[in-house]
Amino acid sequence: MSRLKASIAALKAANRKALVPYIVAGDPDRDTTIALMHQLVRDGSDVIELGMPFSDPSSDGAIIQLGAERALRQGSGLNTVFDIVAEFRKTNAETPIVLMGYLNPLEIMGYGTFVKRAADAGVDGLLIVDLPVSEAQSLLALTRPLDLDMIFLVAPTTTESRLSSICENSSGYIYYVSLKGVTGAAISDTGEIGKRVTALRQRTDLPIIVGFGIKDTNSAKAMAAVSDGVIVGSALVQKIGELTDSGKRDEASIAASTKLIADIRQALDA
Amino acid sequence: MSEIETVVAGTVPATIASTGQDQFSGPDVHGHFGQYGGVFVGETLMAAVEELDQVYRKLSKDPAFWQAFDHDMKHYVGRPSPLYFAERLSKKFGGAKIVLKREDLNHTGAHKINNTIGQALLAKHMGKPRIIAETGAGQHGVASATVAARLGLECHVYMGAEDVQRQSANVYRMKLMGANVIPVTSGSRTLKDALNEALRDWATNVDNTYYIIGTVAGPHPYPMLVRDFQAIIGREARAQSLQEYGRLPDALVACVGGGSNAIGLFHPFLRDSEVAIYGVEAGGDGVETGRHAAPLSAGKPGVLHGNRTYVMSDANGQIMETHSVSAGLDYPGVGPEHAWLKDIGRANYVSVTDTEALDAFRMLCRLEGIIPALESAHGLAYACKLAATMRPDQFIVVNLSGRGDKDIHTVAKIDGITV
Numbered sequence: 001m002s003r004l005k006a007s008i009a010a011l012k013a014a015n016r017k018a019l020v021p022y023i024v025a026g027d028p029d030r031d032t033t034i035a036l037m038h039q040l041v042r043d044g045s046d047v048i049e050l051g052m053p054f055s056d057p058s059s060d061g062a063i064i065q066l067g068a069e070r071a072l073r074q075g076s077g078l079n080t081v082f083d084i085v086a087e088f089r090k091t092n093a094e095t096p097i098v099l100m101g102y103l104n105p106l107e108i109m110g111y112g113t114f115v116k117r118a119a120d121a122g123v124d125g126l127l128i129v130d131l132p133v134s135e136a137q138s139l140l141a142l143t144r145p146l147d148l149d150m151i152f153l154v155a156p157t158t159t160e161s162r163l164s165s166i167c168e169n170s171s172g173y174i175y176y177v178s179l180k181g182v183t184g185a186a187i188s189d190t191g192e193i194g195k196r197v198t199a200l201r202q203r204t205d206l207p208i209i210v211g212f213g214i215k216d217t218n219s220a221k222a223m224a225a226v227s228d229g230v231i232v233g234s235a236l237v238q239k240i241g242e243l244t245d246s247g248k249r250d251e252a253s254i255a256a257s258t259k260l261i262a263d264i265r266q267a268l269d270a
Numbered sequence: 271m272s273e274i275e276t277v278v279a280g281t282v283p284a285t286i287a288s289t290g291q292d293q294f295s296g297p298d299v300h301g302h303f304g305q306y307g308g309v310f311v312g313e314t315l316m317a318a319v320e321e322l323d324q325v326y327r328k329l330s331k332d333p334a335f336w337q338a339f340d341h342d343m344k345h346y347v348g349r350p351s352p353l354y355f356a357e358r359l360s361k362k363f364g365g366a367k368i369v370l371k372r373e374d375l376n377h378t379g380a381h382k383i384n385n386t387i388g389q390a391l392l393a394k395h396m397g398k399p400r401i402i403a404e405t406g407a408g409q410h411g412v413a414s415a416t417v418a419a420r421l422g423l424e425c426h427v428y429m430g431a432e433d434v435q436r437q438s439a440n441v442y443r444m445k446l447m448g449a450n451v452i453p454v455t456s457g458s459r460t461l462k463d464a465l466n467e468a469l470r471d472w473a474t475n476v477d478n479t480y481y482i483i484g485t486v487a488g489p490h491p492y493p494m495l496v497r498d499f500q501a502i503i504g505r506e507a508r509a510q511s512l513q514e515y516g517r518l519p520d521a522l523v524a525c526v527g528g529g530s531n532a533i534g535l536f537h538p539f540l541r542d543s544e545v546a547i548y549g550v551e552a553g554g555d556g557v558e559t560g561r562h563a564a565p566l567s568a569g570k571p572g573v574l575h576g577n578r579t580y581v582m583s584d585a586n587g588q589i590m591e592t593h594s595v596s597a598g599l600d601y602p603g604v605g606p607e608h609a610w611l612k613d614i615g616r617a618n619y620v621s622v623t624d625t626e627a628l629d630a631f632r633m634l635c636r637l638e639g640i641i642p643a644l645e646s647a648h649g650l651a652y653a654c655k656l657a658a659t660m661r662p663d664q665f666i667v668v669n670l671s672g673r674g675d676k677d678i679h680t681v682a683k684i685d686g687i688t689v
Contacts, residue, residue, distance in 0.1 A: 054587075054588065055457065055588040055589045056457065056462060056463075056466050056574065056575075056589050057466070058312075058465070058466040058469040058470060058575070059311075059312035059314070059469075059470075059473065061470070062456065065456055065457070069457075072588060077585075077586030077587070077588065078586060078587070079586070102573075103310060103573040104572045104573045104574060104581065104583055104587045104588075104589070105583075105586060105587030105588070106587070107571065107572045107573050107578070107587065108570065108572055108583050108585070108586070108587035109587060129312050130310045130311055130312060130573065130576070131310060132309060132310070132311070132313065132316055134300065134309065135308050135309065135310060152313070153312065153313035153314075154313060155312075155313040155314040155316075155317075156314070157313075157314055157315075157316070157317040157318065157476060158313060158316065158317065159316075159317050159320070162313075162316060162317070162320075166313075177313060177314060180314055180473060180474055180475075180476055180477070181314070181470075181473055181474035182470045182473055182474065185474065
């Protein structure tokens with residue numbers, strides 16, 4: 001069983017909600033990212049979404065774009081991403097890692113090389129924001145034999161006809177986008193999201209994890225109540241930005257920057 | 271008709287589905303030109319892109335839609351634009367006749383209006399009260415503000431903060447027509463960042479907003495529909511050539527940034543294999559220096575802003591900053607149909623440097639009394655070189671895609687003059 005499937009099964013058995021933080025690989029630097037990942041595990045994260053920094057992140061808001069720019073200034077690219085995952089895996093064999101990013105770096109590296117290096121490094125899943133299912137078949141043909149899960153987004157605008165093909169091609173979990181907009185925007189209508197997630201359950205057995213706009217314990221609890229878990233990105237990347245500005249890299253400062261995740265864990269388990 | 275195989279360089283042969291039409295009737299139903307094009311956007315925008323595709327496929331079969339388009343082209347834009355023989359310029363090079371397709375004489379001063387008129391008709395049909403657009407030099411922003419004013423639609427134009435500084439006259443033109451110009455301060459603060467920001471706005475306001483993309487890039491159906499609106503350039507040029515010269519031109523030349531003026535001229539001639547086709551990219555300081563905006567000449571296939579095409583990326587797949595004296599060509603991607611035409615060999619893509627373009631700019635001013643846009647001057651510069659290698663009984667049609675009033679400050683600054 002893959003790490004992602006094992007982790008999801010364990011959550012289900014314990015009747016717990018998934019907590020999935022997102023950080024950018026190489027923000028603010030390679031070593032701090034690895035330290036942050038270990039800290040996020042200690043804070044109670046179930047899966048880590050690791051952002052592959054991209055120069056033109058057109059589905060992300062300003063906070064994550066700034067995180068990507070900080071990482072790119074350090075020379076972070078796919079080589080750094082794989083290096084970070086491999087280093088993390090030396091001392092953590094359990095926590096699933098999903099790489100999240102944009103397609104162009106994969107196109108330039110070549111899909112074959114990319115999936116092999118990802119699998120070798122210890123990556124468990126991929127979420128390519130600008131790769132809809134209809135264009136993903138050649139990548140899916142390469143990820144399936146390697147047991148790499150492909151996670152796709154479902155948005156409030158997703159039509160019925162698209163839902164079936166997304167559910168058929170997804171594995172790991174479904175990432176439900178809570179709002180029309182980009183990462184970091186504000187959620188307006190929890191009730192509507194609950195209805196959409198319930199409808200989605202009729203189509204898939206995969207866990208449905210909600211992301212975009214979850215920035216505190218209240219929004220996390222509200223979203224987790226109507227789904228199988230939450231993804232926290234911008235609010236965390238904002239804190240990592242403050243860590244960068246402070247210049248501090250010690251254990252206490254790193255733990256302080258991810259405190260939101262520990263708080264949300266506590267709130268979800270309460 | 272059986273399936274037609276097209277060989278795409280560096281890949282297995284791509285097959286274009288049998289449609290009863292020939293290979294130039296693309297894209298296929300998924301928006302592919304060979305391996306290029308397609309739809310690469312976040313899930314939030316997929317429904318909007320699919321809706322636009324359905325609406326356009328239906329409307330584009332409706333003669334009344336094209337009658338409305340042609341009516342605006344004639345009475346609002348001032349078409350047809352003349353095909354003008356540049357006699358003194360041609361004499362200077364002693365070869366083929368250089369003939370200019372005068373898109374600079376259109377209302378708002380460039381070919382961009384052909385597209386915005388067409389897309390405004392789509393926005394109106396779809397009942398969207400709010401228009402957004404991205405712009406580099408400001409010509410597409412002006413053309414979008416123009417159609418929005420005419421239809422009474424709210425209009426927001428994203429423009430890189432650098433370009434807002436460089437093109438202040440166009441910023442003011444947009445404001446005069448009631449548009450809101452939003453300076454983009456993220457990334458490299460130029461056209462590509464304006465496009466990112468427009469995509470973000472669209473994802474946020476997708477219910478009430480129509481995004482007028484300014485070139486033959488973006489996700490399908492944009493490369494197809496923008497081409498169809500711009501193809502009026504080539505249809506006119508083809509008819510005018512037959513009328514004036516009794517035959518088709520020997521060559522076509524147009525500048526290529528995103529490539530909308532070029533595909534507009536080229537497309538109606540693609541099946542005329544005797545007509546040579548040249549797209550001219552911005553060579554900046556020279557392609558060999560790395561400081562340029564010539565993805566077809568020096569880029570690799572990748573994915574940017576919704577489509578697969580030639581892209582200028584570094585070894586890590588990050589989009590590179592581009593360099594060109596012309597803001598309208600300063601873009602790291604290019605329309606996917608051009609990528610495909612390059613690979614199948616139907617069109618040739620070349621580049622000219624900033625210096626060559628500036629020389630051509632000055633030459634056209636002095637010899638013909640026409641101030642061309644710096645973008646168009648790139649096409650002109652290559653056409654002059656090409657003409658010299660051809661016979662006097664041959665002729666070249668160059669797309670003079672825009673007028674150069676917007677560029678006089680840039681040129682004056684290079685000349686050390688304050689206007």
